[in-house]
Amino acid sequence: MSRLTATLVDGLVGGHRPLYSAAVALIQRGGHPTDLVTVGHLSRYADADGTPVAPEALQPALESTIFDLASVTKLFTTTVLLGLVDEGRMSLDEPIADWLPTFGGDERRRITLRHLLSHTSGLPALLQLWTDWPEPASRVQAVLRAPLVNRPGASFEYSCVGFMVAGLLAERITGQPLPDLVHERICRPLGLTDTGFLPDPARAARAAATEHQPHLGRGMLRGSVHDENSWSLGGTAGNAGLFGTAADVARFGELLRQGGAVDGVRVLRPETVAEMTRDQLPPAIDPGFRHGLGVRIGDPHWMGTLAADGAFGHTGFTGTSLLVDPSRDLVVVLLTNRVHPSREWSDIAEIRRAVAEFAAPPVCRG
Structure with a gap:
């Protein structure tokens, strides 16, 4: 059993409780898969x-198992x-109020796309749209009218609200x-046939379970x-849903590692990826x-x-992550369902670190 396999198997056992029921790790070096491990089952608890x-x-x-990518979605929204x-x-530094009039007053007028994508917009981390607003139209307006918690550019506040605004x-x-x-802009040109919002029944049948939410x-x-x-926004927001x-x-990760193009298919300019x-x-x-x-x-x-x-x-709350290390020509993907059956059961930061370090041979610096 390889060290990578042993690491993922340990997560199936966990300590007090299992860390997940399913995990897939894929490591690519120089654009080629070198390590692939799958463990566990798509659903373990009722x-x-x-x-x-x-x-x-x-x-x-299986290698073909589909996972809820959670906040890894933010990288796709950013790329769009x-x-x-x-x-x-549009430009990175023009006010988003030029497109979204609700951002036209006071300090909100200063918010730019650069602010949104770097989490320096001053928008709050979260809203509870599903409890505080009754239907989708009012939820969209709540996102677009969310009050600032900081001045734009003054601090870092990881903001799902900011990425919901970015999607809108x-x-x-x-x-x-x-x-x-x-x-149209990412999945089709790159051939990502199993990536998208709102899985159809056939894809949902291949998906790993996440959380029990009877409430x-x-x-x-x-x-x-x-x-x-x-x-609450229909499953298609800029912060999560893919x-x-x-x-x-991993192929999306290669797009970023290789400066915006894979196998001759260009999605972003090299200088744009450098800025990203x-x-x-x-x-x-x-x-x-x-x-x-x-x-x-x-x-x-x-x-x-x-x-x-x-x-x-980027990581995803459900237990997913994509890591790119250009200095090592390395892409590391770890997909798990660490919120199954409850988000209170586990934290997989240690597993993420272990997988990253397994993938990390020394860099030759000449």
Whole structure:
């Protein structure tokens, strides 16, 4: 049993409780898969109390298993918007109020796309759309009218609200729904056939279960977005909602590692990817890592030793992550369902670090 396999198997056992029921790790070096491990089952529990599913209902996790990518969605939203910047349809530093009039007053007038994508907009981290607003139209307005908690550009506040605004901004600029934009601008040209919002029944049947949410009348989730805010907006928000496989996420990672193009298919200009992966935070703002446009840079909490060399990527609340280390020509994907059957059961930061460090041979510096 390889060290990588042993690491993922340990997560199936956990300590007090298992860390997940399913996990897929895929490591690519120089654009080629070198390590692929799948462990566990798509669903292990019937409820948050840990009632096991019947043995005959267990389905093994496979390379083709689809996971709720959660906040890894933010990287796709970012890529759509940076594509619009490449086309000259907007700029990183123009006020978003030029497109979204609710941002036209007071300090909100200063918010730019750069602020949204670097989490320096001053918008709050979260709203509880599913409890505080009764229907989708009022929820959209709540997002667009969310009050600032800080001055734009003054601090870092990881904001799902900011990325919901970003998704709505992309829709306003283009007149197209966000799922169509992600499909047409990223998934179709790159051949990501298993990535998208709102999985159809066939794809949902291949999905790993996430959380039991009877308080929302949803039961055990499988193929339906876990994030409550995205769900309350129809499952197609800029902060969360995408589903995909490890192979698809790795190919997207290759897009970023290779400067915006894979196998001759260009999605972003090289200079745009360079800006995306450049630290956007002023030195005085120090949340314990650095941040680009959409991507987190050098975060040791989940990147381990790769953080020291400027690796970048993103995690997802459901237990997913994409890590890219250009200095090693490395892409690391870890997909799990760590919220199954309850988000209170586990934290997989240690597993993420272990997988990253397994993938990290020393860099030859000459």
